[in-house]
Amino acid sequence: MTATATHVRPRRPQRRSAGTVAVGVVGELLITAGVLLGLFVVWQLWWTDVVAMREHQQVLASLDWEAPPVPAPAEEAPAPVERRDPPPVDPQPAFGEVFAQLYVPRFGSDYVVPVAGGVDRRQILDRLGVGHYPGTAMPGDLGNFAVAGHRTSFGRPFHQIADLVEGDPVVVRTATTWYVYRVTSHEIVMPWQVEVVSPIPGLKPGDPVPPLTQRLMTMTACHPMFSARQRYVVHAELDFWMPVSDGVPAVLTDAGVDVVGAEGNG
Template sequence: MAVRLIVRTFSELCITVGTVIVLFVVYVMFWTGVQAESATAGQIDTLEQEWIDRPVPGTTAAAPPPKAYTTGKGIAVMYIPRLGRNWEWPVLEGTSTAILKKGLGHYAATARLGETGNFSVAGHRRTYGDPFKDFPRLRPGDAVVLTDGTTWYTYRVARTPYRTVPTDIGVIDPVPRRSGFDGPGRYLTLTTCEPEWGSSHRLIAWAHLDATQPVTQGKPPALTG
C-alpha cells in the first residue's frame, strides 16, 4: 500500500508539474504575443492621433518646438521591410521591462531621432510579439525606416549583425565602437538578445541615415518599392 501511495503521489505530482510547464509555454509563446499586439496597436493609435492634432505648417498656429522625450511615451514608428511586409512597431522612450512589453525602446542617453549621434533602440527577440525574431536576417543596405509624424527617416544597415556581450555598452556610443563608422554622423543602433531564447549575448545592427523627406510627400521609396 505504501509503495502504491508513493507511486500515485509521484504520478500526480508529475502531471501537475507537466501542466504548469505547458501553461507557462502557452503564456510565453502565445499570451505575451496577444498582450503585445494590443499594446503596440494602442501605442501606434495614440501616436497617430497626436500627429493629427499637431498644427499644420503654414497655418496661423506656429509649430511647437520639439518636445523632450518622456519615459514610457511613444516617439516614433519603425518599419523594417526585410523583417516582413507588415512589420510595424512603435518606439517608446526607455528600455525598462515594462516598456519593452509595449514595443521597442529608445535608450534615453542616446541621440534623438534623425539628429547627429546614435539613435539607439532595443527590442525583444522572443516573447511580447517577437519584434526582432528574424534579426539575423538583416543585411548591409537593408532599410530601417522611422517616422515621427512630420518626417520620414530612412536608415541603411551598414553590416551584418554583430554578436557581443551585454556589458559592451560601447555599441551605443555616439560613434559606436566596432561599427566601422569613422567619425560623427547620424546613426541608428538596434539591439536584441542572443541566442533566440536566451540572453547571454546581444546582437547589434548599425545603420546610417540615408535620406529624409516630409510625410506630406508620402511614404519613402524604401516602403513603396
C-alpha cells in the first residue's frame, strides 16, 4: 500500500491593517522627533556654551590693555588705595564694542567675561557675553550702569545671578580703571518693567529725572531658568574705584582671582 503525498499550501503573509501601519509610522516619527529633540537639547545646553566661552576667551585675549602690576606680598607693600572721589568715566561704546571686563568673585575665581555695547541677543548676548543697555550710565558714572546676560546657554554669564547676596562685590574693569560695586538688592519683574534700568531704578519712562546722586549698577537676566517669562534683577552701588596702574582690588586678590593670568590667557 502506497502513501499518498499531502500537498501543503504555503501560508500567505497576513496583511497589516491600515491602523497597524499608521501606528508604526507614528512610532517611528516619535522616535525620530525624540532623537532630534535630544540633539537640540545637547546643542542648546552644551555646545552653545562651548562655542560662546571660546569666543569670550578670544575676545578677552585680543584686548590690548595694560596688565595691572603683580600684587606684592602684604608685608612688602601697602594695599592699593580705594578711591571714593568722582571716578573717570569713558564715553558710550559703539554697538558691539567690547569696552569692559566683568569679575564676580561669587561666581568663581576664574570668572571673567567681556562687556560689549548693546543688548541684541544674536549679535551681543549670544556671542560676546554681557551687553550694556544703550543710553544707560557708563561704569562709575552717576545714574545706572545697566547690563544683561544669559542665565542658560551661550556661555551663561549670569547663570548664578540668583546666588548674589547683599554686599557681594561686582567688579568692572575698563582699559584704565577698576570700578567695584556692592550688591544692594534684587527683584523679579516682568519683561516690560523697563524702569529697573532707569537712571534711578523704579523711575517710569517719561517721568522727570531728578538730579542724580548715586552711581548704580543693574544686572538683568531671564527668569526662571530656561524661560523668558520674567527678569531676575540685581542692583548694586559703587563702593570705590582705583586706577589699573595702582594694582588689583583686594576684593579680587582676597578671592583668589588671578587677574593677570586671566587676561594673559583670555
